[in-house]
Amino acid sequence: MSVTHSYPLKAEVKNLNFYYNLVQALKNVHLPIAEKMITALIGPSGCGKTTYLRCFNRMHDLYPGNRYEGEIILYPDRLNIISPKIDPIEVRMRISMVFQKPNPFPKTVFENVAYGLRVRGENRKNFLEEKVEKALIQSALWGEVKDRIYDLAFNLSGGQQQRLCIARALATDPEILLFDEPTSALDPTATSKIEELIMQLKKEVTILIVTHNMQQAARVSDFTAFMYLGEIIEFDKTDKVFTHPSVRLTEEYITGRFG
Amino acid sequence: MRKRTYLKLKERGIEFSLLLSALSSIFITLSIVFILLYEALGFFKDVSIWEFLTGKQWTPLFAQPKFGILPLVTGTLLVTGIAVAVALPVGLIVAIYLSEYAPFRIKEVAKPILELLAAVPTVVYGYFALLFLTPILQKFIPNLSGFNALSPGIIMGIMIIPYVSSVSEDSMKAVPMHIREGSYAMGATKFQTAFKVIIPSAFSGIAAAFIIGISRAIGETMVVAIAAGMMPNLTLNPLEPIQTLTAYIVGVSLGDVPHGTVEYKTIFAAGITLFFMTLSLNILGFWFRRKIREVY
Numbered sequence: 001m002s003v004t005h006s007y008p009l010k011a012e013v014k015n016l017n018f019y020y021n022l023v024q025a026l027k028n029v030h031l032p033i034a035e036k037m038i039t040a041l042i043g044p045s046g047c048g049k050t051t052y053l054r055c056f057n058r059m060h061d062l063y064p065g066n067r068y069e070g071e072i073i074l075y076p077d078r079l080n081i082i083s084p085k086i087d088p089i090e091v092r093m094r095i096s097m098v099f100q101k102p103n104p105f106p107k108t109v110f111e112n113v114a115y116g117l118r119v120r121g122e123n124r125k126n127f128l129e130e131k132v133e134k135a136l137i138q139s140a141l142w143g144e145v146k147d148r149i150y151d152l153a154f155n156l157s158g159g160q161q162q163r164l165c166i167a168r169a170l171a172t173d174p175e176i177l178l179f180d181e182p183t184s185a186l187d188p189t190a191t192s193k194i195e196e197l198i199m200q201l202k203k204e205v206t207i208l209i210v211t212h213n214m215q216q217a218a219r220v221s222d223f224t225a226f227m228y229l230g231e232i233i234e235f236d237k238t239d240k241v242f243t244h245p246s247v248r249l250t251e252e253y254i255t256g257r258f259g
Numbered sequence: 260m261r262k263r264t265y266l267k268l269k270e271r272g273i274e275f276s277l278l279l280s281a282l283s284s285i286f287i288t289l290s291i292v293f294i295l296l297y298e299a300l301g302f303f304k305d306v307s308i309w310e311f312l313t314g315k316q317w318t319p320l321f322a323q324p325k326f327g328i329l330p331l332v333t334g335t336l337l338v339t340g341i342a343v344a345v346a347l348p349v350g351l352i353v354a355i356y357l358s359e360y361a362p363f364r365i366k367e368v369a370k371p372i373l374e375l376l377a378a379v380p381t382v383v384y385g386y387f388a389l390l391f392l393t394p395i396l397q398k399f400i401p402n403l404s405g406f407n408a409l410s411p412g413i414i415m416g417i418m419i420i421p422y423v424s425s426v427s428e429d430s431m432k433a434v435p436m437h438i439r440e441g442s443y444a445m446g447a448t449k450f451q452t453a454f455k456v457i458i459p460s461a462f463s464g465i466a467a468a469f470i471i472g473i474s475r476a477i478g479e480t481m482v483v484a485i486a487a488g489m490m491p492n493l494t495l496n497p498l499e500p501i502q503t504l505t506a507y508i509v510g511v512s513l514g515d516v517p518h519g520t521v522e523y524k525t526i527f528a529a530g531i532t533l534f535f536m537t538l539s540l541n542i543l544g545f546w547f548r549r550k551i552r553e554v555y
């Protein structure tokens with residue numbers, strides 16, 4: 001797997017196993033994550049995409065009985081982010097996540113975006129205002145909400161709420177942004193807006209995206225990993241995976257013959 | 260054909276008896292309110308509303324009776340205030356702990372114990388306040404009288420904690436997991452998540468819990484009747500003996516005031532006052548509960 005050899009890496013997953021109590025959900029996963037590129041994860045339902053993504057921000061630590069094995073090395077400082085010695089909060093400060101369902105907090109638009117900064121102890125008003133505006137511009141939401149920054153976030157539409165969550169994730173300048181099926185709850189217009197946005201964002205941040213939508217993976221990503229039953233079956237440049245997959249299973253999946 | 264009519268009739272009969280039992284509970288409630296209002300009106304034929312609402316003394320059993328309700332109202336508010344000052348913060352903290360921090364094992368033990376706290380008869384709490392807490396408090400506060408508002412107030416607060424904590428906890432647990440995860444994913448600690456996200460998300464439920472707690476405190480009778488002193492006293496000093504509306508009502512009901520006299524009717528005058536106090540709180544609580552449903 002040297003498809004990424006000419007790209008600088010942001011992270012490298014080595015020999016990752018993951019267990020929900022006794023059930024092994026990830027098996028011996030290896031995967032390089034190229035810096036400022038978009039890596040897509042595809043695969044049939046239940047194959048472990050979400051499980052894999054949530055290793056990157058140690059979300060599994062919230063529930064008892066979950067166990068990681070192996071390494072996820074974060075560059076440039078070569079930090080193994082799944083090591084039990086590393087505080088999950090330290091990891092989450094560097095790696096943000098956008099969830100499948102928009103999950104704004106019961107706060108104003110402003111406070112939602114400022115949340116990550118406030119959690120880090122930042123309370124200077126000017127600084128927050130600057131950051132919030134920048135994040136909302138980045139997430140292509142500023143034009144629509146600039147007059148209702150102090151309205152409750154619940155009053156936004158679903159697509160706007162999801163872009164708000166992207167703004168929230170961006171406001172803290174993360175090194176990696178994780179997306180777990182970010183458009184599966186949205187209509188086509190909102191979906192294409194978010195896809196465009198994701199492609200814009202790769203200029204600044206490394207992106208990992210899980211999607212069920214083949215076209216979406218083909219459209220937005222640079223690299224694609226096909227996962228099946230907790231294992232990476234194929235990993236390559238996206239156009240290669242979608243035009244000349246080297247594994248039969250991958251071909252069957254992307255052409256819709258199973259899954 | 261015959262069977263069909265029979266079944267239909269049976270169905271009708273069931274429907275009718277269900278309706279009847281539903282109506283009967285409404286009827287009973289309405290008649291209680293009606294009797295309360297009726298007897299209270301009788302009272303106001305003898306005593307002016309003005310005197311009732313502004314008079315500073317409540318001595319209906321004296322030779323020269325005074326009918327100012329204020330001492331009973333301040334007594335009620337004072338004890339309620341103390342109880343609430345104990346129950347709301349502690350109840351909220353217990354709820355946060357149980358919903359966000361406690362491991363499953365501790366939850367399993369703590370919840371039945373809390374429920375037990377609510378199952379202890381209130382008389383026991385009353386004597387506990389009088390015979391146990393008051394003497395202890397007197398060691399620290401020498402001018403605390405044997406009967407006072409402070410001690411039953413604190414005990415009542417402890418008594419109400421389970422009501423506040425269980426309703427608050429339910430509303431915190433109802434906050435969807437993905438909202439919680441959203442907070443943790445931003446790098447928040449447990450504490451930050453609880454206070455910045457969970458509490459605001461569960462706000463209407465917590466407010467409802469507070470209102471339930473306050474209504475319980477206003478309506479509580481036994482503890483104050485035993486430990487607060489049965490002395491109508493227009494004061495906000497928690498160290499003095501006082502009397503609450505409820506304690507007055509039991510006190511007079513247990514005595515032998517003759518039916519139909521003004522003294523007898525004071526029960527209903529105090530009752531209607533209590534009724535309006537709790538009614539307004541319940542309306543507030545109803546309004547909050549309706550808001551809960553709007554959020555999620």
Ligand SMILES: Nc1ncnc2c1ncn2[C@@H]1O[C@H](COP(=O)(O)OP(=O)(O)OP(=O)(O)O)[C@@H](O)[C@H]1O
Pocket residue numbers: 020023025043044045046047048049050051052212
């Ligand atoms: N909390 C959990 N406890 C036990 N097993 C789990 C848990 N969450 C997921 N699993 C199991 O782990 C496997 C991978 O699940 P995961 O959610 O990662 O799949 P996915 O690829 O994201 O699926 P989908 O496309 O449907 O979202 C599945 O077999 C699932 O049943």
Ligand SMILES: [Mg+2]
Pocket residue numbers: 049050051
């Ligand atoms: Mg998933």
